[in-house]
Amino acid sequence: MTPENLFHQMLGLGNEWAVTSCQFDPQTHLVTLHVRETEQFWKFYRCPQDGGEAFCYDHTEELVWRHLNVFEHKCEIHCRLPRARCRTCQKTQRVLPPWEGLSMHFTKGFEAMALLLLREMPVLTVAEMLDETDTRLWRMIFLHTLAAYQHKDMSQVTCVGVDEMNIRKGREYLTIFADLKEKAVLFATEGRDKETWDRFIAQWEKHEGHRHQLTQVSMDMSKAYSSGVAEWCRNAQVVFDKYHVISHINAAVDQVRKYELRYGPQSVQGALRKTLWIWRKNPENLTEKEKLRLAGIDHKNIWTAKAYQMRLVFQDIYRSSDAAEAKRRFQIWCRWVRMVAAQAPRYYFAAMLGSAKMVLKHLDGILAHWKEKITNAFMEGLNSVFSATKRRARGYRSSTHLIAILYLISAKLKIPFH
Numbered sequence: 001m002t003p004e005n006l007f008h009q010m011l012g013l014g015n016e017w018a019v020t021s022c023q024f025d026p027q028t029h030l031v032t033l034h035v036r037e038t039e040q041f042w043k044f045y046r047c048p049q050d051g052g053e054a055f056c057y058d059h060t061e062e063l064v065w066r067h068l069n070v071f072e073h074k075c076e077i078h079c080r081l082p083r084a085r086c087r088t089c090q091k092t093q094r095v096l097p098p099w100e101g102l103s104m105h106f107t108k109g110f111e112a113m114a115l116l117l118l119r120e121m122p123v124l125t126v127a128e129m130l131d132e133t134d135t136r137l138w139r140m141i142f143l144h145t146l147a148a149y150q151h152k153d154m155s156q157v158t159c160v161g162v163d164e165m166n167i168r169k170g171r172e173y174l175t176i177f178a179d180l181k182e183k184a185v186l187f188a189t190e191g192r193d194k195e196t197w198d199r200f201i202a203q204w205e206k207h208e209g210h211r212h213q214l215t216q217v218s219m220d221m222s223k224a225y226s227s228g229v230a231e232w233c234r235n236a237q238v239v240f241d242k243y244h245v246i247s248h249i250n251a252a253v254d255q256v257r258k259y260e261l262r263y264g265p266q267s268v269q270g271a272l273r274k275t276l277w278i279w280r281k282n283p284e285n286l287t288e289k290e291k292l293r294l295a296g297i298d299h300k301n302i303w304t305a306k307a308y309q310m311r312l313v314f315q316d317i318y319r320s321s322d323a324a325e326a327k328r329r330f331q332i333w334c335r336w337v338r339m340v341a342a343q344a345p346r347y348y349f350a351a352m353l354g355s356a357k358m359v360l361k362h363l364d365g366i367l368a369h370w371k372e373k374i375t376n377a378f379m380e381g382l383n384s385v386f387s388a389t390k391r392r393a394r395g396y397r398s399s400t401h402l403i404a405i406l407y408l409i410s411a412k413l414k415i416p417f418h
């Protein structure tokens with residue numbers, strides 16, 4: 001078997017293409033395969049527009065595609081592609097070779113391998129590994145995510161989670177919509193205002209979805225998102241996401257700590273110094289050292305400790321078996337906060353009071369949690385994917401780049417799209 005035959009078989013080119021020569025340059029470590037069409041090719045080739053017979057009009061100049069390495073050596077396919085003229089419509093067009101990927105510089109095999117790596121590693125790292133430019137890799141990512149996204153079926157979506165993600169410290173945001181049952185990103189867009197919903201609904205309906213099939217939507221208590229739902233989706237029940245609700249209480253506990261650390265008596269200030277993380281954690285997650293520290297704090301005289309107790313009880317309410325029990329306990333909890341706040345020095349419990357008010361005001365949406373127990377846990381997980389994405393996209397922090405990576409990794413798209 002000649003080397004040409006061997007490569008021809010490995011490439012799976014069939015009777016319509018032939019490897020006419022192959023070279024290895026030991027200086028550049030490059031394997032070059034020259035390919036061209038055979039007589040046989042023209043027997044079967046038909047015009048893609050009308051199926052008419054076509055003949056060879058001429059050939060392009062030599063084009064190059066990066067293919068999978070041969071051992072550790074780079075490999076390229078070189079070919080002067082035929083241009084076919086259709087006898088029916090008289091159009092002349094470049095023939096689409098079977099090896100070509102979505103980006104015209106790479107073969108399908110190379111793209112599939114690169115995309116596999118890109119799911120796990122930053123673009124720059126992959127570019128270095130493959131000895132390619134990151135510009136070319138980005139172009140490929142865009143082509144595949146765009147093509148695969150256009151074919152994404154969203155007709156079965158009924159439970160949606162919506163959340164904001166920070167791109168640049170508090171200045172730029174993306175809003176992400178996800179299918180909470182399939183655990184897949186549906187749509188990501190710039191901003192975090194009500195208009196993000198307009199764009200989502202438009203996009204969803206392009207993908208066989210319908211606004212009124214939405215039954216539950218999980219979100220934080222921000223006004224923008226819930227008014228978007230109210231405007232578009234009359235059948236949707238708003239569920240305030242458990243993690244967001246608890247994080248409000250957590251933030252309030254932290255406010256109490258800050259106040260007490262600044263205005264409390266000397267002894268209390270000493271006890272509270274560097275305890276931020278202790279109050280944020282659950283007791284079972286404390287390290288031995290933190291447990292000792294917590295045990296050494298005189299809880300009776302420290303308001304922060306009371307607020308912390310409240311947070312633990314609040315979390316425990318989420319273990320209630322039904323919404324009625326949870327409702328009763330949330331109401332008792334709010335009374336408890338008001339009572340303690342009345343005894344505490346002025347302003348100490350302002351944030352906790354605010355939380356209690358918020359809980360009462362949003363009680364319906366908070367209790368909706370007990371219907372299907374949906375949460376944005378999947379989306380919280382995205383946050384870590386997302387911060388990895390930000391690192392992955394290093395140097396390319398535009399929202400377009402970030403969205404493309406998010407779709408590549410978390411949208412369950414059919415990628416590579418060949």
Ligand SMILES: [Zn+2]
Nearest residue numbers: 047050086089
């Ligand atoms: Zn034609």
